Amino acid sequence: MYEKIELAYDGSETSKQALTEALKIALLCGAQLRIAYVLDVVSPMSVGMDLTYMPAEVIDAYREDALAMLEAAGSEAxxxxxxxxxxxxxxxxxxxGVAQCLEREASSYGAQLVVLGTHGRRGVKRALLGSVAEQFVRIAQCPVLLVRV
Structure with a gap:
């Protein structure tokens, strides 16, 4: 059975559903859960722009929001x-990228299962936006559970 589970969390409805599933599995297995939030201030802000500076206040605000979401998820667990x-x-x-950060964390943590939410995008939306879940599955070194809402 699983002893260490990692959950990718971003506060979205899909990640909240993934949290619910991760909690069920962790309870069944008596596993420890690590909830990981990947803050990506590099790619969303720099697409199509020559951005060499992002105000520290903006990055701090993103961090504060991320930490609040992590605290709420941790409290639920x-x-x-x-x-x-x-x-x-x-x-x-x-x-x-987000998928690479999650994989590094899963590997260093020794995760035996990683749980991610997926939006289940298809066609043009998937081609344009990409899929962190799909990227992660391709590089994962352990089993992955995808939760789709």
């Missing part, structure tokens, strides 16, 4: 009786 810790991760540069 603890209320459910699941041993839990949270981690705020950050994309390092343009060659890095």
């Amino acid at each position: 603890k209320t459910a009786g699941v041993r839990c810790e949270t981690r705020l991760l950050e994309v390092q540069d343009m060659s890095d």
Whole structure:
């Protein structure tokens, strides 16, 4: 059975559903849950722009929001009786990405299962927006559970 589970969390409805599933599995297995939020201030803000500076206040606001979401998710896990810790991760540069950050964290944590929500986009939307879940599945070194709303 699983002893260490990682959950990718961003506060969206799909990640909230993924949290629900991760909690069920963690309770069944007696596993510890690590909830990871990847802060990506590199790619969304720099697409099509020559952005060499982002105000520290903006980055701090993103961090505060992310930490609040992690705290809420961690509280939900603890209320459910699941041993839990949270981690705020950050994309390092343009060659890095959310999926790569999650995989590095899963590997260093020793996760035996990673749970992610997916929006289930198809066609043009998927081609234009990409899919973190799809990218992650391609590079994952452990089993992955995708939760679709």
